[in-house]
Amino acid sequence: MDLSNMTLEQKIGQMFICGFHSLVPDDQIKKLIQEYHLGGVIYFRRNIGDPEQVAGLSASLQKLAADQGDLPLWIAIDQEGGMVARIDHKKMSRIPGNMSLGATGNPAYSYEVSKISAEELLQVGINMNFAPCLDVNNNPHNPVIGVRSFGEDADRVAEHGAAVIKAFQEKGLSAAAKHFPGHGDTNVDSHMGLATVEHNLDRLQQVELKPFIEAIRGGVDVIMTAHVIFPAIEPERIPATLSRSVLTGLLREDLAYDGIIVTDCLEMHAIAKFFGIGEGAVKAVEAGADVVLVSHTLSDQIEAIEAVKQAVLSGRISEKTIDNAVARILALKSKRLANLKTPDEPPVFRERHEKPEVDRLLKEVSLKSVTLVKDQGQLPLQPETPVLVIWPELRSETQVDEPWTEFVTLGDALSGHVEQVQEIVVSAEPDEEAIERVISVAAGFSQVVLVTYTAGSALPEGQRVLAERLMEQKHDKLVAASTRNPYDLNEIPSIPAYLCCYENTPYFMEALAAVLAGKNKAEGKLPVSLSVLGAV
Structure with missing residues (x-):
C-alpha cells in the first residue's frame, strides 16, 4: 500500500495505536482493525499469558x-525492564531496569541486556518497545519516573539510552525514546495531573x-511525547504533547528529527481531564504528532479517531498534514515490517534455567549494580x-508498578547464606497494627534487615515509622535496603547501614x-544524589 491509493479513513487509522482487554482478539480490537484500519496495538499485562499465547495473539492480530x-x-x-515490565513469565528474561543499569556505570551492559x-x-x-526512558531523574520527589531513569546525570542517561536504542534497532525492534522533552524534573504524575518544568x-x-x-543522532525510530508543560518553549499553558512549538518547532525543526512522533496515552488525566x-x-496532530496512543477505552478510541477525521473534513487539519505523518509511518513500516512473516510452526521458548549465557550476564549486572x-x-x-528480614509487599497496582506473579x-x-532466616511480610504501606506486630517479632533478633519499597515520591509513612521504631530497639546489626527508589x-x-537495589x-x-x-x-555507584549521605 502506498499513500496515493489510501483513503482518508485508512490514513487516519494508521495514525493510531490502541489497546484492548483480553488474551485473544476481542470485539474491541477487531472493530478498531476492521472498521478503523488501526495502525498499531499496545499490550498490557491484561493481554499477556505465556510467551506461546502472546506469539499466537500477535499472529492473529496481524x-x-x-x-x-x-x-x-x-x-x-x-x-522497560526492572519494575516496569508487562511480560512476567519464566520463559522471558528479567531484564534490569534503567537505574540498575545506570548504577553499573557501564553502557555495555545496557547494550547487551537490551539485545536479549x-x-x-x-x-x-512485538515489534516496538516504548523504551528507553530518557528522562533525567534529578527530582527526588518525582512520583512516576524514579528508577525508570538511568540517573540524574544527563551524559550518563544519554550514553546508556543510546546503547539501548542501538541494541533494539540492530535486532529490528523499533525503540521509542520517552518522554520528550523530559519528565524527570517533575513532582506530578502525568497519569494523574499536569506537571510543569520551569527551567x-x-x-x-x-x-x-x-x-x-x-x-536523534543515533537514528531512533520513535520519540514519545510528555504530557508536561514547558513554559520556556511553549508560552501557552499546554503540555508538550499538544504544543506545536515543542513538537514541530523544537523537535522537528531545531533538532532535525525526521522519525515518528508518538503521543503518550491520551487517556492520562493530564490530557483527558484538562482537554478531552x-x-x-x-x-x-496539529502540534506535529504522527501517531496518537489511546490505550484502554473503546469509546475514547473511536472519539479520538473520529475527531481527527472531522478536523480534516472541516479544514481545521489539512490533509497534507495527515499525508506527511502517514508518509513517515509508511517509511518506518517498510523498514521494519516489510518482511514480516508468521512462522509455519509456533516458536519454541526456553525457560530461564535453559539460557545459561543470559543467566550469567544478568547475574553479573545485578552484582555490579547493588550499591x-x-x-x-x-x-x-x-x-x-x-536474621529477621522485613519484606514489603506491593498490594496495589499503578500504571507503572505491577506486582510480580513470580518473585524471590x-x-x-538470604536463606542460602545464613543458617536461620525468619521473614515477616508486611504491606508496602503498613498500618499501626502491622508495625506493632513487626516490632514485637524484631525484639527477639539481634540482626534485622529492613527492606524498603517506595513506588511514589517519598517513603511511605508506615515504612518510615517502622524504621524509626527498629532503631529504638538497638539491634546489634540493623540494615536497610531499598528495592526501588534509592x-x-x-x-x-539515622539508619546505621543502607544499600540500594533499584528493583526487587x-x-x-x-x-x-x-x-x-x-x-x-557491592560494586554499584549511586546514580542520583541523596540529601543525607552516610560514609561508605
Whole structure:
C-alpha cells in the first residue's frame, strides 16, 4: 500500500495505536482493525499469558490487518525492564531496569541486556518497545519516573539510552525514546495531573534535551511525547504533547528529527481531564504528532479517531498534514515490517534455567549494580546468628508498578547464606497494627534487615515509622535496603547501614543477599544524589 491509493479513513487509522482487554482478539480490537484500519496495538499485562499465547495473539492480530488489506501492525509494549515490565513469565528474561543499569556505570551492559530483550520481544511478535526512558531523574520527589531513569546525570542517561536504542534497532525492534522533552524534573504524575518544568532553554539544552539529542543522532525510530508543560518553549499553558512549538518547532525543526512522533496515552488525566480525548487527539496532530496512543477505552478510541477525521473534513487539519505523518509511518513500516512473516510452526521458548549465557550476564549486572551507600559496622551479617528480614509487599497496582506473579524475596535469597532466616511480610504501606506486630517479632533478633519499597515520591509513612521504631530497639546489626527508589535514606537518615537495589526482582535479591552475607562486594555507584549521605 502506498499513500496515493489510501483513503482518508485508512490514513487516519494508521495514525493510531490502541489497546484492548483480553488474551485473544476481542470485539474491541477487531472493530478498531476492521472498521478503523488501526495502525498499531499496545499490550498490557491484561493481554499477556505465556510467551506461546502472546506469539499466537500477535499472529492473529496481524492476520486481521492483512485480511483487511491494511499494513502490518505495530505491536507495542512498555517492556522497560526492572519494575516496569508487562511480560512476567519464566520463559522471558528479567531484564534490569534503567537505574540498575545506570548504577553499573557501564553502557555495555545496557547494550547487551537490551539485545536479549529485543530478541525475545520479536519472538512473541512485538515489534516496538516504548523504551528507553530518557528522562533525567534529578527530582527526588518525582512520583512516576524514579528508577525508570538511568540517573540524574544527563551524559550518563544519554550514553546508556543510546546503547539501548542501538541494541533494539540492530535486532529490528523499533525503540521509542520517552518522554520528550523530559519528565524527570517533575513532582506530578502525568497519569494523574499536569506537571510543569520551569527551567529556561539553556538549562533544558544542557540537561533534559541532551539524551534526546543523542538518540536523534543515533537514528531512533520513535520519540514519545510528555504530557508536561514547558513554559520556556511553549508560552501557552499546554503540555508538550499538544504544543506545536515543542513538537514541530523544537523537535522537528531545531533538532532535525525526521522519525515518528508518538503521543503518550491520551487517556492520562493530564490530557483527558484538562482537554478531552477528541480535542487532545486533534491538538496533538496539529502540534506535529504522527501517531496518537489511546490505550484502554473503546469509546475514547473511536472519539479520538473520529475527531481527527472531522478536523480534516472541516479544514481545521489539512490533509497534507495527515499525508506527511502517514508518509513517515509508511517509511518506518517498510523498514521494519516489510518482511514480516508468521512462522509455519509456533516458536519454541526456553525457560530461564535453559539460557545459561543470559543467566550469567544478568547475574553479573545485578552484582555490579547493588550499591552500598552507608555502613556503620553493620556488614557483613553473622551467618550463625538468626536474621529477621522485613519484606514489603506491593498490594496495589499503578500504571507503572505491577506486582510480580513470580518473585524471590530477600528472605528466600538470604536463606542460602545464613543458617536461620525468619521473614515477616508486611504491606508496602503498613498500618499501626502491622508495625506493632513487626516490632514485637524484631525484639527477639539481634540482626534485622529492613527492606524498603517506595513506588511514589517519598517513603511511605508506615515504612518510615517502622524504621524509626527498629532503631529504638538497638539491634546489634540493623540494615536497610531499598528495592526501588534509592531516596529512602533521606527519610531515615539515622539508619546505621543502607544499600540500594533499584528493583526487587530475583537477580537483585540474590545479589543483595550475597552482599549482606559478605560473599560479594557491592560494586554499584549511586546514580542520583541523596540529601543525607552516610560514609561508605
